[in-house]
Amino acid sequence: MTPTRAALPVASAFGVDIGGSGIKGAPVDLATGRLAKGRERIATPQPATPAAVAATVAELLGRFEVPEGTPVGVTFPAVVHHGVARSAANVDSSWIGTSIEDVVGSALGRPVHAVNDADAAGYAEVRYGAAAGTRGVVLVVTLGTGIGTALIADGRLVPSFELGHLEIDGVDAETRASSAAREREGLSWQEWAERLQRYFGVLEDLLSPDLFVVGGGVSKQADQFLPLLDLRAPIVPARLRNAAGIVGAAALAARAAGKAVTA
Ligand code: BGC
Numbered sequence: 001m002t003p004t005r006a007a008l009p010v011a012s013a014f015g016v017d018i019g020g021s022g023i024k025g026a027p028v029d030l031a032t033g034r035l036a037k038g039r040e041r042i043a044t045p046q047p048a049t050p051a052a053v054a055a056t057v058a059e060l061l062g063r064f065e066v067p068e069g070t071p072v073g074v075t076f077p078a079v080v081h082h083g084v085a086r087s088a089a090n091v092d093s094s095w096i097g098t099s100i101e102d103v104v105g106s107a108l109g110r111p112v113h114a115v116n117d118a119d120a121a122g123y124a125e126v127r128y129g130a131a132a133g134t135r136g137v138v139l140v141v142t143l144g145t146g147i148g149t150a151l152i153a154d155g156r157l158v159p160s161f162e163l164g165h166l167e168i169d170g171v172d173a174e175t176r177a178s179s180a181a182r183e184r185e186g187l188s189w190q191e192w193a194e195r196l197q198r199y200f201g202v203l204e205d206l207l208s209p210d211l212f213v214v215g216g217g218v219s220k221q222a223d224q225f226l227p228l229l230d231l232r233a234p235i236v237p238a239r240l241r242n243a244a245g246i247v248g249a250a251a252l253a254a255r256a257a258g259k260a261v262t263a
Contacts, residue, residue: 011029011030011031012027012028012029012030012036012070012250013027013028013030013070013071013072013073013250013251013253013254013257014026014027014028014061014064014066014070014071014072014073014250014253015027015028015072015073015074015075015120015245015246015247015248015249015250015251015253016057016060016061016072016073016074016075016246016249017074017075017117017120017245017246017249018044018053018057018074018075018076018077018117019044019077019117019245020044020048020077020090020091020145021043021044022041022042022043022044023041023042023043023044023053023056023057023060024039024040024041024060024242024245024246025039025040025057025060025061025064025246026038026039026040026064026243026246027064027066027070027250028246028247028250028251030250030251030254032128033124033127033128033129033240033247033251034243034247035243035246035247037064039243039246040060040063040064042056042059042060044056047092048091048092049092049094050092050094050095050098050100050103051103053103053104054103054104054106054107054108055107057074057104057107057108058104058107058108061108068110071113071250071253071254071256071257072108072110072111072112072113072250072253073112073113073114073115073120073248073249073250073251073252073253073254073256074100074104074112074113074114074115074249075114075115075116075117075119075120075121075245075246075248075249076091076095076100076114076115076116076117077089077090077091077116077117077145077146077148078090078091078095078116079116079160079162080100080114080115080116080119080159080160081160083099083100083101083102083113083114084097084098084099084100084101085097085098085099085100087162089146089165089174090145090146100112100114101113101114111257112253113249113252113253113256113257115159115248115249115252116148116150116159116160117142117148117245118140118141118142118148118149118150118164118215119150119157119159119160119248119252120244120245120247120248120249120252121140121142121148121150121215121238121240121244121245121248122138122140122149122150122151122152122157122213122215122248123150123152123157123248123251123252124240124243124244124245124247124248124251125138125140125213125215125238125239125240125244125248126138126140126152126155126157127155127248127251128240128247128251129213129238129239129240129244130213130236130237130238130239130240131152131211131213134210134211135154135210136153136154136209136210136211137151137152137153137207137208137209137210137211138151138152138153138209138210138211138212138213139151139152139163139203139207139209139211139212139213140152140212140213140214140215140238141163141164141200141203141212141213141214141215142214142215142216142238143177143178143179143196143214143215143216143218143219144178144179144180144216144217144218145178145179145180146164146174146178146180147163147164147165147173147174147177147178147199148164148216149161149162149163149164149203151163151207151209157252163203164178166199166202166203168198168199168202169198173199173202176195176199177192177195177196177198177199179216179217179218181195182218189224189225189228190228192225193225193228193229196225196228196229197228197229197230200212200229200231200235201231204231204232204233208232208233209233210233211233211234211235211236212231212233212234212235212236213235213236213237213238214226214235214236214237214238215237215238215240215244216238217242219237219238219241220237220241222236222237
């Protein structure tokens with residue numbers, strides 16, 4: 001790949017993945033997209049208010065030596081518009097309107113770059129994982145408590161595509177097709193796949209992606225449900241598994257800081 005900026009000697013960044021049940025983080029080697037050290041995890045405080053979450057991120061970072069100037073990225077499971085949380089489908093509603101970058105940045109005493117969790121995972125899959133090298137439109141869909149989506153066109157992330165909340169058959173898609181919906185309703189793989197077929201079929205009709213990548217914890221069991229889907233585009237499991245959020249957050253923070261080694 002062609003460097004878009006002069007590569008700086010700093011080739012690592014720190015990623016933090018803020019989720020509903022855990023906050024995970026690790027330094028990331030930006031050349032390979034691998035974790036440079038084993039990740040640490042701390043349970044998400046409840047209630048997950050901005051101050052409590054920020055303090056937990058600070059505790060987590062405190063477990064590593066993170067040299068000054070290292071880009072730090074955090075994911076957040078909601079709409080993140082220029083660092084500010086704009087929705088709260090599955091997080092404490094006090095986040096709406098809060099600048100994640102300000103709250104977490106002041107707890108850490110260093111600048112922080114905040115991005116949507118699916119955007120981070122999607123960027124990581126395109127840069128280092130299942131969609132590496134794919135030209136055209138890649139749609140990464142994370143199936144978890146909610147449904148997160150990331151749209152990447154020719155390697156460029158188009159942020160904040162909230163396609164998990166498409167209204168399909170009169171309901172918010174994630175309430176029927178998320179992994180949590182499968183567990184909540186005790187659906188068989190076949191029953192869940194029928195809902196996924198409807199969901200991915202609508203996505204395909206709207207966006208005609210060249211590739212679908214499916215992430216989220218359930219992607220470990222992709223062979224149980226992906227073969228049941230019938231779509232025009234190939235659909236493959238994510239490759240970075242539970243590191244995708246950390247890796248994407250770190251890579252996007254480095255890119256924002258102008259330290260990305262490649263585009
Ligand atoms: C949120 C998205 C998020 C997804 C996965 C959805 O409910 O609206 O912003 O990416 O869950 O966490």
